[in-house]
Amino acid sequence: MAVVVGESGMPWNWFWAQDYWAARVAVQHLLGVLYLLAFLNARNQFRPLLGAHGLTPIPRFLRLAGFRQAPSVFHLHYSDRFFAGLAWCGIVVSLAAAVGVVNRLPLWAYVVAWALLWLLYLSVVNVGQIWYSFGWESLLLEAGFLAIFLGPVGTSPPAPVLWLLVWLLFRVEFGAGLIKLRGDPVWRNLTALHYHHETQPMPGPLSRRFHHLPGRVHRIEVLANHGTQLVVPFVLFAPQPAADVAAGIVVITQLWLMLSGNFAWLNAVTIVLAFAAMDTTLLGPLMPGEPAELTPTPLWHRAVVLAVTVMMIVLSYWPVRNMIGPGQAMNRSFNKLHLGNTYGAFGSVTRTRYEVVLEGTSQQAPGQEHWHEYEFRGKPGDPRRRPPQIAPYHLRLDWLMWFCAISPSYGRSWMPGLLRALLRGDRQVLSLLRYNPFPDEPPTFVRARFFRYRFSSRQELRDTGEWWVRTPLSDYVPPVSLADIG
Structure with a gap:
């Protein structure tokens, strides 16, 4: 010793x-x-x-x-x-x-x-x-x-x-x-x-x-x-x-x-x-x-x-x-030096999984156009894609997209900017994504759709190859152009 x-x-x-x-x-x-x-x-x-x-x-x-x-x-x-x-x-x-x-x-x-x-x-x-x-x-x-x-x-x-x-x-x-x-x-x-x-x-x-x-x-x-x-x-x-x-x-x-x-x-x-x-x-x-x-x-x-x-x-x-105390808070810093913090996780558990899915189209006017989906690196999107191992790395945009599915208020400061970046074909923002369906020219319209996701059953995975079963619910953000966002 x-x-x-x-x-x-x-x-x-x-x-x-x-x-x-x-x-x-x-x-x-x-x-x-x-x-x-x-x-x-x-x-x-x-x-x-x-x-x-x-x-x-x-x-x-x-x-x-x-x-x-x-x-x-x-x-x-x-x-x-x-x-x-x-x-x-x-x-x-x-x-x-x-x-x-x-x-x-x-x-x-x-x-x-x-x-x-x-x-x-x-x-x-x-x-x-x-x-x-x-x-x-x-x-x-x-x-x-x-x-x-x-x-x-x-x-x-x-x-x-x-x-x-x-x-x-x-x-x-x-x-x-x-x-x-x-x-x-x-x-x-x-x-x-x-x-x-x-x-x-x-x-x-x-x-x-x-x-x-x-x-x-x-x-x-x-x-x-x-x-x-x-x-x-x-x-x-x-x-x-x-x-x-x-x-x-x-x-x-x-x-x-x-x-x-x-x-x-x-x-x-x-x-x-x-x-x-x-x-x-x-x-x-x-x-x-x-x-x-x-x-x-x-x-x-x-x-x-x-x-x-x-x-x-x-x-x-x-x-x-x-x-x-009776009103315990999770993950709070009581000073700007982040010392002596309080911690905690999942004080509440969501019962249903919702996802916001971003799509774009090259058509000139909304109607019967074909929409193509953007794919994120970590968060669920394509039902046939197996969830990846990301941790201990951190995908910050993907995490915030999950919070947006819980409440739009989480995206108030940045979601309009994200849609604007997709419409402009911003390479820096697109680098955060796994797949960009518009590699040559940016889309004319983008939208965000709201889905319910659940894990597929064993039989569903064997029959369809899908890890997720998703159900469309509504538009999270209706089709918008660059002029609409300003």
């Missing part, structure tokens, strides 16, 4: 967690991977969504929101080229963190590198508007902020930071469990998974199989979910090996969720946080090599860690109040 050396006295012994060096290594490498994924995601999608000519342009947002409302380096300067440069900087630094280069830097350089990642991604999230309004953005930022103070390889892991990571995991799991129990009666009567696998935002390749599991299995799944989210989180703070067992249950549950649907990097970040609760008994054999010795960090670092711990304890007042 690695030992702490260089201490002249006993007062700081409680501060170090030398048996958790493997947990720190796992958290650092995997957070580097997730930051890399997040910056790649931003680089690939920002121009059509947030660029100067995007659906919700950042320059327009910056004119309306001040620095205190949305802290971001883009208040100093914005251009699409500058955003791309920031994203590439994040990609390079996160790649260095993922492969372990950052972990071998001097302490001060380690702190600067992780602080840079947090600052850059905070700048993106705070100007990301509706496209960055998901809970996993705040979760990555809060976990990334705590990683700043874990210290590089060779130093003893500070126990307070590991406690804060486990406390973050507790809030994620327990908050999600409470919102389910309080929110929708289907979680209480154990029928939630009769609907969820079919109606979730973006089903995956195995979601249909999960949906067709027997009802008894679905009820067992819900019971297991309640146990994992309402009981297991308390065991995370128990002595070993109980904490290892609790963390292992969280990991297995999150892997199960990853198999059943696409939830961006929500499950992956939760798994990373679970590793923070594991000592070397579980993680040690998986690490490439045990350090020969662990040295204490300087006094200034310990003072910063203690100050951050006090700050996070104070900030925890708001999520705790939210969890124990």
Whole structure:
């Protein structure tokens, strides 16, 4: 076992967690991977969504929101080229963190590198508007902020930071469990998974199989979910090996969720946080090599860690109040730095799946024209297409299309711009789609149609080859031309 050396006295012994060096290594490498994924995601999608000519342009947002409302380096300067440069900087630094280069830097350089990642991604999230309004953005930022103070390889892991990571995991799991129990009666009567696998935002390749599991299995799944989210989180703070067992249950549950649907990097970040609760008994054999010795960090670092711990304890007042209060909210940040957030998911479960399908035509006037369908990369469209595996990547437009099917208000700020982009043949916006039926000239009219979708039965899949059965309901947006949208 690695030992702490260089201490002249006993007062700081409680501060170090030398048996958790493997947990720190796992958290650092995997957070580097997730930051890399997040910056790649931003680089690939920002121009059509947030660029100067995007659906919700950042320059327009910056004119309306001040620095205190949305802290971001883009208040100093914005251009699409500058955003791309920031994203590439994040990609390079996160790649260095993922492969372990950052972990071998001097302490001060380690702190600067992780602080840079947090600052850059905070700048993106705070100007990301509706496209960055998901809970996993705040979760990555809060976990990334705590990683700043874990210290590089060779130093003893500070126990307070590991406690804060486990406390973050507790809030994620327990908050999600409470919102389910309080929110929708289907979680209480154990029928939630009769609907969820079919109606979730973006089903995956195995979601249909999960949906067709027997009802008894679905009820067992819900019971297991309640146990994992309402009981297991308390065991995370128990002595070993109980904490290892609790963390292992969280990991297995999150892997199960990853198999059943696409939830961006929500499950992956939760798994990373679970590793923070594991000592070397579980993680040690998986690490490439045990350090020969662990040295204490300087006094200034310990003072910063203690100050951050006090700050996070104070900030925890708001999520705790939210969890124990009668009007619990899901996925809310109580400050613009996205620290001390409250989390939760699927407090309500939709019973029926609706989809908005975009179509275009080259005919000059609406009537008996032939309509051709645009295909998205992740969301259901063509009934014969098997739902793809997207997570831990995130398709932001596809997710918002699911919300639009629930309520048109979700698309008020960007749906007209999306239809306008299709009518103009905007290549940047079309790059977000899987299939453009008008590769040579843009359509003269586009429309959005409203469908009901359900998973096909086993017999229907064999007979028709269709994963989905869809029923047209109405026009979501009637046929419009470029002149109509203006």
